[in-house]
Every structure is written in structure tokens, then in C-alpha cells.
Amino acid sequence: MHFCTVLLGSNVPDATDLIDAVSVQILGKLLQEAKCSDILKSADQSQGVPPDAPLYSNRIIQGRTKHTRAYLESQLKAIEDQCGRRRGPEANGWVAMDLDLVEWDGLLLRPKDASRSYFIECMKSLQSNR
Numbered sequence: 186m187h188f189c190t191v192l193l194g195s196n197v198p199d200a201t202d203l204i205d206a207v208s209v210q211i212l213g214k215l216l217q218e219a220k221c222s223d224i225l226k227s228a229d230q231s232q233g234v235p236p237d238a239p240l241y242s243n244r245i246i247q248g249r250t251k252h253t254r255a256y257l258e259s260q261l262k263a264i265e266d267q268c269g270r271r272r273g274p275e276a277n278g279w280v281a282m283d284l285d286l287v288e289w290d291g292l293l294l295r296p297k298d299a300s301r302s303y304f305i306e307c308m309k310s311l312q313s314n315r
Contacts, residue, residue: 186249189216189257190288192298192307193244195268196229196280200242207264207282211246215260219248222311227303241280245287245307254289261286 191211193204201224212219222245229238250257261284268282287295287304298304 186217186251187254187290188249188288189247189254189286189290191216191246191261192283192285192287192295192304193246194241194280194283194285194303196239196241198239203268203282204242204244207268207284208244208246210264211261211284212248215252215257216246216248216250219246220311220314221246222307222314225303225306225310227301227306230301230303239279241303243303243307245304245311247288247311254286258286 193207195203197203204224208221212221224242224244226240227243229241252260265282265284270281270283271279285295285298287293287298293299
């Protein structure tokens with residue numbers, strides 16, 4: 186079994202409901218012995234984003250999986266697509282669902298995400314939910 190941390194994010198109007206639904210899907214199909222953080226709001230931390238850009242809703246799920254890293258990442262991208270994720274200029278600033286594998290068996294895969302305030306706050310929430 187592999188230990189992993191998945192970061193969920195969305196900035197669409199129904200982001201909280203969408204994150205809840207995707208969390209159930211991930212917990213049911215991909216991870217075992219998993220814990221979820223609360224859903225927390227944050228500003229978009231990308232470069233050049235206008236101050237009135239929609240807030241993101243974020244959650245962390247940590248758990249164990251029997252799947253390979255490649256399989257898990259492919260399934261996360263498939264879930265993004267099912268949620269209507271568009272990439273590049275056609276997204277026009279909207280992110281229906283962003284799923285990132287941040288940690289895999291103790292290896293930090295996305296250090297930039299792990300250093301962001303939204304990730305740190307979600308980790309605090311996760312620890313208090315245990």
C-alpha cells in the first residue's frame with residue numbers, strides 16, 4: 186500500500202458541492218484509510234490574477250492506495266475531465282476541478298503547492314479532524 190496526499194481545488198460557483206462529490210468518488214474508488222480536511226476558501230495565487238477573481242475552495246485527502254502512482258494520477262485527471270475541466274485559454278480563469286497528487290510515499294511531488302497557505306491551512310484542518 187502507498188501513502189498519498191491529494192489536493193482538490195475548484196473556483197466554480199458550486200465548488201463546495203463538487204468537491205464533496207469528488208471526495209466521495211476518490212474515497213470510494215481510489216483510497217483506503219483516508220481522511221479529509223475541511224473545505225477552505227482561498228484567493229487565486231496565480232500570477233496576474235485580478236483581485237476580484239473568484240475564490241477557490243480547497244480540500245486535502247490523505248490515505249493509502251493499492252494502485253500505482255501512474256494509475257492514480259491518470260484517474261485523478263479523468264475525474265477532472267468528468268467535472269468539465271478545461272485547460273489553457275479556453276478555461277477563461279475557471280477551474281471546475283483541479284486534482285493534484287502532492288505527496289507519494291513520503292516524496293513531495295509538488296513543493297510549490299505544499300508551501301502555499303491554502304495547503305498549510307488544509308493540513309492543519311486535516312490534523313484536527315483525526
